[in-house]
Amino acid sequence: MKAATLRIFLSVHTWVGLAAGMLLFIAFYAGALSVFVHELQDWERAGKPVAAATADPQALVDAVFAAHPGAAHGLYLVLPGEHGPVPQAYWFDEATGVQRRFALGDGGALEERAPRAGFVDFIYDLHFTAGLPRTFGTYLFGVVCILYGLALVSGVVLYAPVFLKDLFALRIGRNLKRMWQDAHNVVGVLSLPFHVIFAWSGAVLTIGFVLLAPFQFLVYDGKLLKLLEADFDIAPHVEPAGTPAPVLPVAELLRRGQLALPGLEVESVLFHDAGDANGTATLYGGLPQRRLNQLGGVALNAGSGELVNALGPKDYPPGMAFLRGLQALHYGNFGQAAVKWLYFVLGLAGAFLFYSGNLLWIEARRKRRQLQQPRRTRLVAALTLGVCLGSVAGISALFLADKLLPQAWLRASYFVVFFAAIGWACVRRPARAGHELLWLCAVLTALVPAAAWIGTGAPPWAGLAHGDATRLVVDAFALVLAWAYWRMARATLRRGREGDPNSIWALPAREG
Structure with a gap:
């Protein structure tokens, strides 16, 4: 490759890395910790009393629907278990544009709590917003992930000619710049697949819909998202019938969901248009199968309990399998503890990569x-x-x-x-x-x-x-x-x- 071309790649690698490096340091350091999000939530709850009355999901759903009828349009119920010992309900209030969170307090009284108020939630937010306002920070990190991908490509082009020669070279001595350069290179190359996954999945998960916009409006005449609906939801959206229908008890919905998809360990229930004859209750949970993603789902009519659709990981359509698999790769939701520890180490190594890159720029x-x-x-x-x-x-x-x-x-x-x-x-x-x-x-x-x-x-x-x-x-x-x-x-x-x-x-x- 010509020297002039290599200088262009070096310039791209340097300036893109410098522009995105500090934000990516925060993302990787916070991300390394958030791999253990459930364990840290256990650490957070230690020593804090929990009232026994708060553990009834049915009482929580009834209380939310009674106090906030608008929540029937879309209520997300998180069941006790891996996410905590008490159920919680989330509702996006379209009138205010704010997500609202509910739980039951002492004596079964409905309490509204600040969404994402705990320190583990904040660390998780730091991973993809760096502490900036949530919407702006998320979109900014989508752009940063694209820059991150450019830095990876340019870094590989620069390092490829001496890949085998210097792969395991770590020259420790008085030349500190050379030692930091060696450490930066070896960490970057050995963890390259991990970084490719993160740059790719980070961009898709943060600004995926924005990236689809040119195709939605210029190629598919506004119909692309409708075509992709089956890749995002267990069951397609159905307009309300306008006929009232009482919602089945949560326990009955869980029973029917587990019959429809044996082995499903339900973690959450999404109520959509609850109280309407066309209302649905979609159950999500773990279903161990030999797939990268192990999340299954069952969609039921919320009033009659009739099965609308049931999908295990092996039954996903290609688009859903791709998207869910990319999520699993990004968050490390596979492989149990071994993968979590691997992601933790690679996350800290990634933070070092961006920190050392800035130090090398300064030294140069x-x-x-x-x-x-x-x-x-x-x-x-x-x-x-x-x-x-x-x-x-x-x-x-x-x-x-x-x-x-x-x-x-x-x-x-x-x-x-x-x-x-x-x-x-x-x-x-x-x-x-x-x-x-x-x-x-x-x-x-x-x-x-x-x-x-x-x-x-x-x-x-x-x-x-x-x-x-x-x-x-x-x-x-x-x-x-x-x-x-x-x-x-x-x-x-x-x-x-x-x-x-x-x-x-x-x-x-x-x-x-």
């Missing part, structure tokens, strides 16, 4: 014959440290706030730490800011076990008596990550004192 553009470095280099260094390390420290602060502060302060705790870290990185020398912010990450993360002990009143090993090791595992990994941040803080300070004096990471002799 420094002035080697003078102490004073260009303003743009100092700005990128400050933003890289502030955004990346600020998000790490902010997420650790979320864990502390969940156990020690009122629920209303959860999100504020993240943003206070995040923006304080960015401000600190902008006013301190990069070497000092990196050292101090890594210390902040280490301290906040190391305090997670103590905060959980104080918040629950029980030691980390208390759950072992009941066969639950979640607390112990979460606390142990918090200490491992705290140790890693402490070692990185020491290495940053040592680099500042002993490294090249004409570097943005150097400390003046009087500060060393």
Whole structure:
């Protein structure tokens, strides 16, 4: 390949990676944690009492329909189980454009709760919005995923000529730039299939409908979504009949659904036009089969219980199989614990990939014959440290706030730490800011076990008596990550004192 062409690919790889890298760092770090979303929800609930009266799905459905008749148009019921010990109901209020969440409180009284208010929900949101407003952040991340794909393609083109020669090369020595370059390359190449899946599935899941728009309006004359309806829903939408029909009890719907699809472990029920003769209840749940996706569904007439359609994973039409499979690949919803741990490690490795990419850009553009470095280099260094390390420290602060502060302060705790870290990185020398912010990450993360002990009143090993090791595992990994941040803080300070004096990471002799 010509040198000029390689320079174009290098420019694309560098600038696309720089533009998307910091947002992708947050997405990957938060995504690595959200792989264990159900385990973290167990950690979140530890020590918080749950009223027995809240465990009745039928009482919740009846209460929501009685208090909010408009919810009959579309109510999503989450059953007790993997998603928590109590049922919850969600309704998108079209009049206000807001999703509303309901549960039963003490004595069976209907309570409206803030949607996505828990710290695990917020970490999950960080994964695909980076803390930006939900709709805007989701669409922005769709664009970022496309840029991410460009960075992957250009990186492969650049690295392909020396792929076998340098694949396992990690030259540790005084040339720190070469060592970081080797680490960046080997992590990128070895985890390339994972990154391809994430770039592709991330774009489809966030802006898939936007990407379909040209075909919908220019090719299919507005009929494409109608043609694709069978690939999105278990049963096609039917207009209301206008004839009232009482909804069958939840228990009866579950019984009929399991008869229609034996082995289905129902996790949720979607009521559509409930109370109408054409109303439907669609049951979703796990159905173990030898498929990448293991989600099955049964659509019933909500009033008569008549079977409309039943689909197991092996019966999906091609479009639905593709979409559900892509979702399973993105979230790691297959392969049980082994895949979760693999995704966790690859998520942290991905965060390192974007962090190291920015550091390499900074190092490549420094002035080697003078102490004073260009303003743009100092700005990128400050933003890289502030955004990346600020998000790490902010997420650790979320864990502390969940156990020690009122629920209303959860999100504020993240943003206070995040923006304080960015401000600190902008006013301190990069070497000092990196050292101090890594210390902040280490301290906040190391305090997670103590905060959980104080918040629950029980030691980390208390759950072992009941066969639950979640607390112990979460606390142990918090200490491992705290140790890693402490070692990185020491290495940053040592680099500042002993490294090249004409570097943005150097400390003046009087500060060393």
